Amino acid sequence: MDWTGGYVLLALLLAPYLRKFGKFTVPDFIGDRYYSNIARTVAVFCALIVSFTYVAGQMRGVGLVFSRFLEVDINTGVIIGMIIVLFYAVLGGMKGITYTQVAQYCVLIFAFMVPAIFISIQMTGNAIPQIGFGGTDVNGIYLLDKLDNLHRDLGFAEYTSGSKSKLDVFFITAALMVGTAGLPHVIVRFFTVKKVSDARKSAGWALLFIAILYTTAPAIAVFARTNMIETVSNKEYENVPEWFHKWEETELISFNDKNSDGRIQYTGDAEINELTIDKDIMVLANPEIADLPNWVIALVAAGGLAAALSTAAGLLLVISASVSHDLIKKMIKPSISEKGELVAARLSAVAAVCVAGYFGINPPDFVAATVALAFGLAAASFFPAIILGIFNKRMNKEGAIAGMVVGIISMLFYMLKFKFDWFGGGTKEDWWFGISPEGFGTVAMIINFVVSLVISKFTPAPPKEVQEIVENIRIPSEAGKATH
Amino acid sequence: MPNKNHQKYWKTNLKYLAILLVIWFVVSYGCGIMFVEELNTIRLGGFKLGFWFAQQGSIYVFTILIFVYIRLMNKLDKKYNLDD
Numbered sequence: 022m023d024w025t026g027g028y029v030l031l032a033l034l035l036a037p038y039l040r041k042f043g044k045f046t047v048p049d050f051i052g053d054r055y056y057s058n059i060a061r062t063v064a065v066f067c068a069l070i071v072s073f074t075y076v077a078g079q080m081r082g083v084g085l086v087f088s089r090f091l092e093v094d095i096n097t098g099v100i101i102g103m104i105i106v107l108f109y110a111v112l113g114g115m116k117g118i119t120y121t122q123v124a125q126y127c128v129l130i131f132a133f134m135v136p137a138i139f140i141s142i143q144m145t146g147n148a149i150p151q152i153g154f155g156g157t158d159v160n161g162i163y164l165l166d167k168l169d170n171l172h173r174d175l176g177f178a179e180y181t182s183g184s185k186s187k188l189d190v191f192f193i194t195a196a197l198m199v200g201t202a203g204l205p206h207v208i209v210r211f212f213t214v215k216k217v218s219d220a221r222k223s224a225g226w227a228l229l230f231i232a233i234l235y236t237t238a239p240a241i242a243v244f245a246r247t248n249m250i251e252t253v254s255n256k257e258y259e260n261v262p263e264w265f266h267k268w269e270e271t272e273l274i275s276f277n278d279k280n281s282d283g284r285i286q287y288t289g290d291a292e293i294n295e296l297t298i299d300k301d302i303m304v305l306a307n308p309e310i311a312d313l314p315n316w317v318i319a320l321v322a323a324g325g326l327a328a329a330l331s332t333a334a335g336l337l338l339v340i341s342a343s344v345s346h347d348l349i350k351k352m353i354k355p356s357i358s359e360k361g362e363l364v365a366a367r368l369s370a371v372a373a374v375c376v377a378g379y380f381g382i383n384p385p386d387f388v389a390a391t392v393a394l395a396f397g398l399a400a401a402s403f404f405p406a407i408i409l410g411i412f413n414k415r416m417n418k419e420g421a422i423a424g425m426v427v428g429i430i431s432m433l434f435y436m437l438k439f440k441f442d443w444f445g446g447g448t449k450e451d452w453w454f455g456i457s458p459e460g461f462g463t464v465a466m467i468i469n470f471v472v473s474l475v476i477s478k479f480t481p482a483p484p485k486e487v488q489e490i491v492e493n494i495r496i497p498s499e500a501g502k503a504t505h
Numbered sequence: 506m507p508n509k510n511h512q513k514y515w516k517t518n519l520k521y522l523a524i525l526l527v528i529w530f531v532v533s534y535g536c537g538i539m540f541v542e543e544l545n546t547i548r549l550g551g552f553k554l555g556f557w558f559a560q561q562g563s564i565y566v567f568t569i570l571i572f573v574y575i576r577l578m579n580k581l582d583k584k585y586n587l588d589d
Contacts, residue, residue, distance in 0.1 A: 025563075026529060026567050028567060029525075029526075029570050029571060032574060033525060033526065033571070033574055037578075151561060154551070156550070156551055157551065163550075163551035164551060165552065165556070166551070181545070181553055181556040187538060187539070187541075190538050191534060194533065194534070218582065218588065221575050221578060222575055224571060225571040225572050225575055228567060228568050232564045232565065232568045239560035239561065492511070495511070496514070496515075497578075497587055497588065498582075498586075498587040
């Protein structure tokens with residue numbers, strides 16, 4: 022489930038109104054709705070922080086795929102990825118990215134579904150993975166029961182139960198969903214449609230495609246996990262299949278024969294466990310583990326790349342638009358020519374890729390965690406400002422600015438403290454109420470809402486024209502073309 | 506300008522939003538997280554129901570919710586002559 026629920030928020034609470042508003046970037050909306058260049062600046066910085074955090078995670082993913090399948094080391098992989106992403110974003114521009122994204126999505130779905138269907142048939146005899154993973158194996162045992170049993174025998178938490186605290190899962194899920202609805206590169210997609218009703222519709226279709234992928238993913242995870250445990254657990258290291266060694270070279274699988282018996286002990290007990298597997302590789306490694314033909318493996322690599330590249334290129338576009346349009350054109354130098362704006366956009370894209378590449382080579386944590394933090398940052402900063410801007414006519418610039426600043430700072434503080442060991446650091450035991458940095462976005466979002474509402478109560482209402490804008494975006498008719 | 510029709514339109518829209526978001530909340534946080542253990546005692550073939558909701562059911566419901574909203578709003582736009 023995770024972030025998919027965010028599309029409901031997007032389609033119901035954001036997309037139609039932002040489209041009616043008729044601007045291309047989120048800082049543009051915030052700057053105009055809150056009649057303030059300070060609000061715009063705060064929004065630009067939030068957009069940059071969110072996008073950089075996200076793109077760093079993506080670059081790591083791209084590097085991972087290249088390193089494994091071109092058999093180069095992961096840093097060379099990241100650099101190859103940087104060049105390709107830059108090529109996309111600089112030459113393609115907005116329209117280009119929308120089209121290549123559609124193409125990439127088709128590759129992605131194909132690449133994802135083909136192996137899933139193969140493996141589902143192989144393991145359960147059912148061609149639909151979504152149903153297959155609730156089915157039975159050749160011995161008539163339910164696959165999920167089998168996996169739970171394997172987990173219990175090896176000393177892990179039951180697969181279908183999960184190991185995180187309920188409160189934390191609640192907060193993480195909320196941060197992911199709300200964050201999705203607040204991610205600038207996701208929102209931007211809905212500005213390019215023709216009509217308000219199309220904005221609603223396109224969110225629906227987007228989720229439909231995503232649903233195909235995200236209902237398949239848990240099935241793949243179950244197949245891969247079962248296969249993996251059965252293939253390597255308690256087997257002799259000498260006899261493990263080829264893929265094991267290849268992934269070992271990327272250091273994403275590592276085996277340390279603690280008791281020197283030549284066998285792989287894989288257990289939940291850290292003392293005697295000899296195998297560590299990076300979670301990020303499961304989807305990529307799955308077809309190999311299941312011993313599928315080479316072309317299927319290549320297909321999955323292509324799909325993974327398509328996914329990571331298209332998102333990274335979208336993010337790069339947000340970053341370069343934030344700098345060239347929101348920052349330079351709207352604030353620093355309004356007289357800049359269109360050509361100058363384009364040059365600025367390209368330069369900032371190049372700079373952004375370099376920074377992203379640096380973080381891809383020196384990753385703070387594994388991919389999913391970094392990306393999850395980006396969702397938290399988006400939830401903590403934009404979401405309340407946009408929602409209140411639409412649904413609360415009385416919300417003024419003082420409230421919105423204070424909310425965004427307090428929201429993103431508290432999220433940054435928590436993330437830097439517990440992920441990067443700043444401000445004295447801290448371990449899991451020190452988490453406030455047991456909430457992980459990934460889930461803290463929800464708390465920061467609530468703080469943002471409260472601060473905004475309280476401050477706006479004690480400061481003057483927004484001017485009449487702004488209140489009229491709010492009336493106007495609530496009505497779908499007469500939406501012009503989106504403008505800069 | 507705040508005109509009567511626009512206000513009525515907006516009220517109905519808010520009503521739709523409230524209903525759909527309650528369903529959204531119950532399915533994702535209720536079935537998928539809060540009452541997962543209770544639901545897990547019920548089985549649907551190989552799936553424990555709570556697990557199924559968290560990994561499959563909620564996504565289906567999300568998709569349906571959006572398409573229901575699209576339908577409702579298209580009708581509402583027509584009714585108040587506000588379709589674009």
